[in-house]
Amino acid sequence: MSEKLKVSGGTALSEEDIRSGKIFVTEDSLNCAYAWDTGVAINRYLAELKQGRIIATECRKCKRVMLPPRLFCELCFIPCNTWRHVKDTGTINTFSICHVHWDASRIKEGEDPHLPAVIEIDGASEGMGIMHILGEVEPEKIKIGMKVQAVWKPETERTGSINDIKYFKPL
Amino acid sequence: MSKRVAIVGIGCSGFRTTSTDLSYREMIFEAATKCYEDAGGIHPQSIDSFVASSEDFMEGISIADEYVPDQLGAVLKPVQSIAGDSLQGLASALMQIKTGQQSIVATSAFSKVSNLSHYEKVAAYATDPAYIRPLKEHPYFIAGLEMNRYLFDSCSTREQCARVVVKNRYNAFLNPRAVYGAKITLEDVICAEPVSAPLGQFDISGHLDGAIVLLLASEEKALEMTDKPIWIKGIGWATDTPNLDSRSEGLGSAHYAKLAAEKAYKMAGIKSPVKEIDFAEIDDTFSYKELQHLEALQMCGFGEAGKLLEMGCFEPGGDLPVNVSGGSLGIGYLHEANGLQRVLETALQLRGEAGKIQLTGVETGLAFAWRGIPTATGTAVVLSNRL
């Protein structure tokens, strides 16, 4: 009965086929830029980051202190407008030691690996993490559960971006 | 097909050319909240499933369906996205209810086209990469080709297309959701800056931001939830070939609209659309599209739409009011949300809640959406306030 199992098409090419001009290709790029409206909640989040603070919103019903802040509680489905400053310290929920750039090119010899982590921020509800990167730490020494603190850019260099926090370092 | 399905909740927000005040999430939250309130104050936890419609490049996000659940209250719920016009999203929601697995399904769509630097480039990215894109032309050239061929085939005139613009933008004056209301003359339209002649600047509907959420329910739930259910009598969608070189009836026809309407009419049990449909909200992304679609949807014979328009048949007081809301030319074009916008206007008319643009004694309406340049896909839906 196995003759019913058929596969057809999928002609494999090599990079050389294309580079040599044997196989014709066209190239294109989208070249459209986007200016996403940040909205009320993220706008305030970014403005506070510029001031060196992290702000969250609290749901009046379930009392969750939510990060990143949002204008509504997605679980209770009611609007939120109670703002709460939270600390710039937290706990590593999970992390990675990454040897490739975002475009999949490998980091160069001697260059430090990227250290992304999910950090549960103190003062927000349990489990409320944000993604950021770690610094001033030996990669081998990073542990889940480790306490960390934000290292801020100098005030004059902050632009109202998540990058106003340079990284989180161990406490 | 035993199960009947109705629209039981309507909510929208935005409908502005730019919307820096809210993020898309916040805008959808607002529309969803209004929709759920409209449906008797239902909590989203009681909704069985959710359908969104979007395209990645319009949002600048890959796999944009990731960001759907929160603002609809759909966390840990069945949620799926349709990469198509939101009327197809509506069809998907309808099918889910008809399977019997779901009873209440929300469907949503939004536009934040103001966040794009170049919509043209996104539309151009929809054309064939080997045969069309290397020409490096503005994608509306396809509309120019279609319009020219349509005028040739149907013996319609440039003036008749311009008249669509004059009518729809004037209609828009009375619709609070419309932002392109204007009193303009045929001459304004014809002499406007050409884009891809014969298509001019005012033949093209303007971009709009906005969010729409509709709630659908099975017959028994609908009757519990609202005293104004709008029944989905029939729906049909179809795709002609996406290739410009092999369209079923050449570039001048809207064959997809004909196929979609045939299916919708059959499901709705409509034999004579002209007699049985009281008014229509029909795609007018480009001026000529309204005429072309009217003919394909069997609202009149081929080549007659322009003449009937001149006679006033499609005016709010005419035999078949078309786009009394202002259409896309008058309201603005909401991209993926365009189809739901047509349903929204149709449903409000059928509920008798259309305010100053309310038509009298309407029972059955037709909404039709096209997928835009360069596609050949359309969806038609027949709605009624009678079971």
Added chain:
Amino acid sequence: MGILEKITRNVDNRYWNPGVGAFPVKNRYTAGVAGQQFFERLKEDSKIFGTRCKTCETTYVPARLYCERCFERLEEKDWVDVGTEGVIHSFTVVHKTLEGEAKEKPDLIAAIQIADGILIHRLGELDDMEAYIGMKVAAQFKAKADRRGGINDIDYFKPL
């Protein structure tokens, strides 16, 4: 113009941050099994080929791997030389660039019917006012040395 024109892009009225706006999309496309051969014939022999479906008797131009109507595979024997002449199915005068700016000189773009198919291309050697639906045109190829294997190996179509 107030009522006739409105701002429809945030970039026009608001601080624009390209760092945040980055959406780097770059693609490379093959022409496909049929397209590769179509462009080879165009480049090497200055010929336009279509593929003919025996079942529905449609001749696709440009040539395809399959008939979209019957779903028959179109094979080597189904390739037909359709000549380099066609008829204008429709045309348009494009006044805007891909960026949406006004062109210095508008371009004449046409859908040229060849057999049952259509090639979309530029028209040359004629004025806007002279073009008409039904006009016979012929392909003007680029010099062989300038051909790269693509639709632009045809420079434009010109009146016969």
Added chain:
Amino acid sequence: MRKVAIVGAGLTKFVRRALETPKELSFEATKTALDSCGLSLDDIDCVAHGSAPDAFDGIHQKGEYLADGCGGWNKPTMRVYVGGATGVHAVVHGWHHVASGMFDTCLVVCEEKMSNAMPHAQGFFLTIFDAITERALHPNLLWIFALEMNRYMQRYGYTKEDMALAAVNNKKNGLMHPSSQFKDEITVEDVLNSETMAYPVSRLDVSPVSDGAAAVVLAAEPVARRLTDKPVWIEGVGWTLDTAYWATRDLYYPRYLDKAARMAYEMAGIREPDKQINIAEPYDPFDYKALHHMEGLQLSPRGKTVELLRDGHFARDGNLPMCPSGGLLGVGNPIAAAGTMKICELFWQLRGEAGERQVPGDPRLGVAQAWGDLMQVSSVVVTGI
């Protein structure tokens, strides 16, 4: 609820870089699926197709572009997408078309051509992250996999070696698959010694970037019975999306899959999935995901999966074969097509047509699952004969 069956299936080869256009790949899979059940395009009422992000193929409104290759000429076509879960979800979407009573036959086609992305498909995953609060950090897809994998391993005390066992199992199964882009068997040492991309993820923990397409034909009960004496019934479907605020979830357990699986089992009337299901095709773009998903699918107790894997429980001749197709790790990962490939596998296995890959013991019930987005969505299909 109308009964719906799978009556035909087709696949292309999965390759690193294909000559075919996305349309042509779709045609090949669709044509093979139609031929496998002796149908022509005239017999098909509608098309439900799926594809993940537009950025890979590099075509806006990709569903429209693909329509003719998927057999959609002059038919109702609708493209669904839920990120990586699209491949299995497209079958759910097709089930909606037929089970609703609106159509009797439906073509389900999924395609992905990742080699169109330049310079590498990985780069495009930057654009799945939140545009304002995350993209500025220049993340890549490996980050979230690595973060999830690390959390999962830490929670249950698993090692990298434990995870590598899944890669070895699946890649071995895949050697016999005619669509597979691999030829060589690998060992746990090979996985551990492959270069680290983002700790704990090494190169051989990951499925490859691929081009390919897959298709199945669905039919309502009376049509299905007329077409074949071995229809493979869709017994249950389920799908769920979790919050987009992914960093606020604990990543060690896929609760979105837990819910989706329960939804599908409830519809199928399955009470003890780990005892009743004969074949599992969990989604395995990374080796740990196969194990993670076995737990979410309720096919393995939480934290005990590696033990069962070591005992041979999930081998082809074990009690509950895991990814007998070879999965994404063993065959290749053209995202949406890979999910549908799993459905094709269930189709062949349950009909006893899987040839040398055939699972022994006359399997009756199988489950396929796919997953995607920001680690937040799962689609589940239960099939039976």
